Amino acid sequence: MPRNSIKKDNLKNNNSNVLKHRIKLLKATVFACVAIILVRLFFIQIIEHGSWVAKADEQHTILETITPKRGEIYMMDKGEPVTVVLNQTTYEVVIDPTVTKKEDIEKVANDYVKDYLVNDIDEVYNQTGLRYSIIAKNIPRNIAEQIADSGIPAIWLKKINQRVYPENELGSSLLGFMNSDGIGQYGVEGSLNDVLTGKEGLIKTTADVNKVALSIGNDNVKIPAEDGKNIVLSIDRGLERGVEEISSEIIESSAATNAAVLIMNPRNGQVLAMSSLPNYNPARYSQIEDASIYLNQTTDVPYEPASICKNFAFSAAINEGVMTSDTTYFNQGYEIVDDWKIDNAEQRSSLYGTLTMKDALYWSLNTGSIYALKLLGGNPNSINQQGREKLYDYYHNKFRLGQITGIELFEAEGMIPDPNEGWGRDSTYANMTFGQNVGLTMVQTASAFSAVVNGGTWYTPTVVKGYYQDGKITNPDDIREKNPLIEDKILSDETSAMMRDMLINNRSYKGDRPGFSIGGKSGTAQVIRNGAYDDSFSELVGSYIGFIAPSGEMPEYIIMTKMWGEGQSIGSGEAMNLFDALSGFLIDYYKIKPGAA
């Protein structure tokens, strides 16, 4: 074989080996690449499956809660519901000072939201590192649309669900307000927050790049939101307005700074007016510095209604058959119980001697109500355990004083002392007959008084008339499950009639409007300082409670008033003036026809 030929064959073999080697290398490379890809795919599809699915879902799935519409609140006016709390969508102008140009936001401020600014623009831009600032709030939709159409960049319009109170301050302590988190606080907004809020819905659906929900996909979910219930209150808007205006006028003309009024229908427990002054605008609740203004003084705050409680002690004794309005006792101007002297407030000499219980109520004599307690115990000379237990039974179990009444509002429980546990029971119970040593709310007191004058039936006080839907008032079933309306006959008709006569007699000197039976009872409470009653009378709380009826008929309205002021000696006279003014207004407002008798 020629040498060249051998060389050629060697070269050919070498080339072939190189090629084979390269092919092997290529195969190995391809295999390695495929292996890497497979491993990576294994990791993505098996190991990291969940997180990649979540990322994909995030990109093409819309998952949102559907906010329910908060229920509206209505009051009654001439027999028709009128809206007093409703909703409105408003907007906030939000900027990022590092992105939004100052001249742009100044243009927006000057052209559109001058009246809605909440922050000074210069101050916002002077702060370093600020990335989020609300420039304007409560902007109506039409102005928000103008801003959006103006084409000014880097301005965010944030949608806000705002609660609107078109009657401003009217009934604020009754209505409460909705806070910035959308949660009801105080009043009906707070106590019936669950009913007003409704239930959130959910939407989960596939979306395209424009975030438009698509109907394709197997995992789409749509649970509609359940809107909150519209609540109709039994409150009469015109009467409420009149009550607040008259209360303001009486406050102006006296040393009092506060007044609370409760007007009820004693025949069914429906509250027609409920006010606490001073009041506030619920839409601007955050501007209130003294949080006590939020309180509903008729339900949230127990106090001593003082001599108003004589009605309950007298009713108990009459109902037990141990006393009538003509029962007599000897009044010496004071009583000594547990070595403690209890004086009458009224000490005129003409009252010393034998008096009837009707006289005792007329002059509001503490000795008279203590005598009723003695009679309950079966011993006219001293207070005993039987008397205490019977009084407790009437106060706590029958009149439901010192316990939750069941009204659909937040309420304080109050307190009635135990008849046997504790020190100085006799003196404590002697004080209870004229409204000291107890803690009662106005709504407890007014409900009990309703039973005294309406024929003897205790009704659960209520402010909710029903739900309002499609122009109809319906029964508020779920509220009634929690707050059932109780009707309990606790006094005889005769007891009630006798009490009405005595209460009308109490006002015999007043010269009330002819054709009407108006009865009432005052109460002046001392204030407790350092654990003891302030006998200097430097601060007093005045109360008055009464009923109105056409002559010869059963009462249709109960009015309870309370007036006070820090450091002010407000007697029951001011509270009675308020009652007198309100009773006249109420007769005119409802055009109540005088009775024939």
Next chain:
Amino acid sequence: MISQTTTYVTRREAIGNGFARNRNTVRYTKRNLGSISQIVIVGMLTLIFGLIYVAEGTKATSFDYELSAVESEITEMNAKKEDLAVEKARLNSVATARTSTVAAAMEDATVTGYATE
């Protein structure tokens, strides 16, 4: 494209297989589609089904867009309704009535009837 294959059967084979004189004989012919034809047909079918799927999907999406537009309109109308309800409530409020010049110009009622008459 169709290809065909003819198989010749000898008389002996035919008799063995049950063929005989004065009997009808049948010539069996295998007729198969060619591989290219099969690919084309499968491709065509896939394309048709694909087009149908895309057409239906597009139609559904366009409905979704219409639905989205209608829902936006409903939201808009509800917002306007809310605004009008608020305006109505404000105009009907006692506070507004008190500051009304029309109400201020009215005279107080002097003759009243009773509610129970």
